[in-house]
Amino acid sequence: MELSVVVPTLNGRDRLAATLDALTAEAPEAEVVVVNGPSADGTTGMVRDRDDVATLVEVSERNVNVARNAGLAAATGEAVAVVGDDHHVVDGWASAVRSAVDGGARVVTGPCRREVRGGATSESPERTDLGDREVTYFHGDNVVFDAATVDRLDGFDEYLQTGGARDAAHRLAGLGVTVTWEPAAATVTRVEAVDGGREQRDWRWRYRALAYRLVKNYGFRPTALWPLLRHAVVDAGEAGAGVLRGEGSPTEWFGNGRDVLVGLSTGISHGLVARAKDRSSARNPNGLSGRRDRAVAVHRE
DSSP states (O other): OOEEEEEEESSOHHHHHHHHHHHHHHOTTSEEEEEEOSOOSSHHHHHHTOSSOSEEEEEOOOOHHHHHHHHHHHOOSSEEEEEOTTOEEOTTHHHHHHHHHHTTOSEEEOOEEEEETTEEOOOOOOEEEETTEEEEOOOTTEEEEEHHHHHHHTSOOTTOSSOHHHHHHHHHHHHTOOEEEOTTSOEEEEOOOOOSOOOOOOHHHHHHHHHHHHHHHHOSSHHHHHHHHHHHHHHHHHHHHHHHTTSSOHHHHHHHHHHHHHHHHHHHHHHHHHHHHOOSTTOOTTSGGGOSOOEEEEEEO
């Protein structure tokens, strides 16, 4: 089995170099495709100076799903992995992937562990039942598809700036494709130090993406609407509790609620349009086959 590995990156020269080092040590025979851009930290020069990268694709959009699709389009392997630029494949990753694909798996994923003091976190598969589908989620920074499944799925949905992997998981379930969980096909990423401040969420885009992918995949029906309501109630409750603890203001809470409503309405509207545009089982009107102008430059070694 010929394996390609796609690594999207954006202004991550040093962490990308470490990821490529790990890939070369673990899978030296793999075709490595780096999708860069638009970086301004010297990533292009660093990659072109290496001997272990087969193809460098330059893109101009700050959208990881565009970068993933550009890499999928450039890859030539019978199976294609997507690995994050800050995720190091561990010993045994390549053999676990090959064994699973050779055994008939169409999509393979594994743990994305985080380095912590004293070791690394553990991770188990995340699954859910929605409508008549059993969905197995995967991390977009550690997943392998066989080439035929990439074609059936039509890659990632480029409308989404976040949540592209979860959307793909729902669409794979709709296609009847099983996502195989392989514990040995693991990656490790380092947890960066934080300054203790509160995380600032983009509530508008979070709910826009959530509503879009659920309505696109399941239609405007309780199957899609109930998870939206559940997420909104839980997030509103947690934010309200934060206000009571003095971690936010009522004005901020109401503002976030407004962003949630705007995101929901926009996502539902756009999801219905996307569902109408692509009535196939792929449900991906903004996918791999939708355009040919992602790459502004392609360098093959």
